[in-house]
Amino acid sequence: MDGQASGHAALIAELSDWLGERISTGASVRDLHARDEAYAAPHLPDAVVFPESTEEVSRIMAACHAHRCPVVPFGIGSSLEGHVVPLQGGISIDTSRMNRILEVHEQDLDAVVQPGVTRKALNEELRATGLMFTVDPGANATLGGMAATRASGTNAVRYGTMRENVLALEVVLADGRVIETGTRARKSSAGYDLTHLFVGSEGTLGVITKLTLRLFGQPERISAATCDFPDIGAAVETVILAIQSGLPLARVELLDEVQMRGMNLYNPDLGLPERPHLFLEFHGTEAGVEEQVQSFRDIAEEFGAANYAWATKTEDRTKLWEARHNAYYAAQSLRPGARGVVTDSCVPISALAEAIRRTKEMIAEAGLVAPLVGHVGDGNFHLSILVDPEDADEVARAKALASKVSHVALDLGGTVTGEHGIGSGKMAYMRDEHGDAVDVMADIKRALDPLNLMNPGKVVEID
Amino acid sequence: MDGQASGHAALIAELSDWLGERISTGASVRDLHARDEAYAAPHLPDAVVFPESTEEVSRIMAACHAHRCPVVPFGIGSSLEGHVVPLQGGISIDTSRMNRILEVHEQDLDAVVQPGVTRKALNEELRATGLMFTVDPGANATLGGMAATRASGTNAVRYGTMRENVLALEVVLADGRVIETGTRARKSSAGYDLTHLFVGSEGTLGVITKLTLRLFGQPERISAATCDFPDIGAAVETVILAIQSGLPLARVELLDEVQMRGMNLYNPDLGLPERPHLFLEFHGTEAGVEEQVQSFRDIAEEFGAANYAWATKTEDRTKLWEARHNAYYAAQSLRPGARGVVTDSCVPISALAEAIRRTKEMIAEAGLVAPLVGHVGDGNFHLSILVDPEDADEVARAKALASKVSHVALDLGGTVTGEHGIGSGKMAYMRDEHGDAVDVMADIKRALDPLNLMNPGKVVEID
Known part of the structure; x- marks a missing residue:
């Protein structure tokens, strides 16, 4: 990031007149709105505004429109594909004060x-x-x-x-x-x-x-569990069969042996075997949950599931899911100082075992560390390919791996992003995934934002 | 409908060259594509085409585009708001041969x-x-x-x-x-x-x-039932409480006493009491369905439900749901020769009792026959206001009633159409329901169909 000067002075002066302290051009505030969680180059906005109402957002947008100034809506900056990076500067609209x-x-x-x-x-x-x-x-x-x-x-x-x-x-x-x-x-x-x-x-x-x-x-009864498997294929096959049997699983998360090692490092209290795991949750009535658990165990045991650990108390469940939600940060414990190049494949569930098998082979070939976690009930799984951001060669290899993994998802009838979005990071895949439908998306963008002021450089390019 | 002559001769000649017998300008075929099930004035297409593949549809559309000819996609003509009426003539694309x-x-x-x-x-x-x-x-x-x-x-x-x-x-x-x-x-x-x-x-x-x-x-176990209530309010309150309790009802249909009379006339074998009814279905495991049925009965009995009739055999269930699916036709038995002016209110479930109470009052004030049926688990209910299509005064009164009923739905935070769509029949409500969002819809229409050739005169007007 260069130390670019703040532009759009006339607009910023106009906004400052009525926003007062709720507009900032200070270096630290701008810097906080220059990046997200992703491995993507940051870029500073010219100013950050903190509206408190719809009317204020409307007035800000009208002013930006009149001054032809780009805007980027900003939530909390946890996106993973550079979504909130103001690639062309302009105004970052921070919604943190619209929190009612x-x-x-x-x-x-x-x-x-x-x-x-x-x-x-x-x-x-x-x-x-x-x-x-x-x-x-x-x-x-x-x-x-x-x-x-x-x-x-x-x-x-x-x-x-x-x-x-x-x-x-x-x-x-x-x-x-x-x-x-x-x-x-x-x-x-x-x-x-x-x-x-x-x-x-x-x-x-x-x-x-x-x-x-x-x-x-809230369901009458919630029961959560972890169990591990001799290999990742067995865990995936368990999930596929459970979904196809119509089991209404509330949560079913896959974590590979590499990810489990990261989680144990990140949180030594966890102490789970470093083998492929499923983290599960069942919701329903007392009787319904009992039925679900029994059906699931019948399936899982066919595939060699072991070491069931049940969490029925709220605090135990909370601990379990906190560990899962921190998976992205835990992955980084495997290599302190590294950042993750993240993938987000999602395929039809019949193709999930094949997608994961091919993905794991590619990781091994690339010689990179890339823990795998997945919302596998949806056919969705992530790699967090750990790279030293200073090592250009390693970053290039990680990006090449991410690209190959994404194309496997497309080959198998899936999508390159199940839940993270396109941002700027995945725009290169848009035509591969959507073909000419990208042109329709661009037509819609042009119709609703003809001046290309709304988060320009994300999702679809228009001229 | 006037006996307008077939236009677009050059286009039709071009299409006939390769479609052969799969394009028709015959009077009876055009007439079949001039109307839907609704009370809406028919209008003839200039020709009807019967493509068999995507490639053929693409070629037809490209030709219509080159000749600036309107097109209307046609399924089976069962829409209820004039959707498939070719208001500007042109080509009706009948998809009945694309049935694989x-x-x-x-x-x-x-x-x-x-x-x-x-x-x-x-x-x-x-x-x-x-x-x-x-x-x-x-x-x-x-x-x-x-x-x-x-x-x-x-x-x-x-x-x-x-x-x-x-x-x-x-x-x-x-x-x-x-x-x-x-x-x-x-x-x-x-x-x-x-x-x-x-x-x-x-x-x-x-x-x-x-x-x-x-x-x-398909669920392991299906159980269907009918029961009746002392008044329509009791039936509605039962549904509201069941939904709010989280009961996963598979089907819950309300039919008022007027509709029940029509159904008994249409199908004398049905023989159900002419009181407000719920038709229900429960899906799940053996134990799950038993739990659901018991929970539902506990609620319904508080509101005076009586005369439960259970249908667990497939053929009995089929008979029951056929009767429900024929409700629109059954309603017309109440007044042979009449056509229905149909409403399609859908409101948040907390407003459902109020919406139905006000709607029933308005029917009484208008002095019209208007059976009421509803997918009440979604907050959606229909009137079929029976009119003699030759009686202009009665038609006007029916339309005025439909308008009042639709505005009640809007007043209560709902929509004028839960499932029938806008077609041409409900375009007058678009601005009332959507405000300036209609302009965004028009922008999208212009972006995707700048020549306004796709089913013109439906959903949104563009200039």
């Missing part, structure tokens, strides 16, 4: 929130109601950011991703207009589905300023 | 089909696999048409609508280009969600030529 839970409709199983609310903050607020919000990426991301990247996590196999859990949005468009994309009704056939267009649009079509989210009742 | 089930992936719980396959034909094909496709509007609609209108039906409360059950589409664009909107992977964050943009676009953005659909395993 506006409405909880217990009867309708939904909540209306501002975009800066984090997933943990929402669940904290919901605890007393007996309801829960289920989408859980590793980071304690903001809900606006999660909608923007179409995030998922460990519960998606049972409860869906942000695609299924966002009922409606309020969005500020590139020119400052404010729209609502839907109602709180559970279904609708009234016109084009704008909600799903903005979910996953990564800030390139508008700024999400309000979300209506689906909630679920 | 291309792939069934039992392991991945999905199927790939052509758009002319009907929902019943798909389930017939699936029977031996133990899998099922769950979306079931009343008519035996085509799957292409169901995707285009974002249809649902009686199973949506448990298994979702077409929104949740279409995984990917192949679409021919206005100029003949062919795109794929996604892969068979269960989730993806790779760019804009084009699948959901085309689901519900009613043929105004492209022609659906292939669908990848989600399947479910």
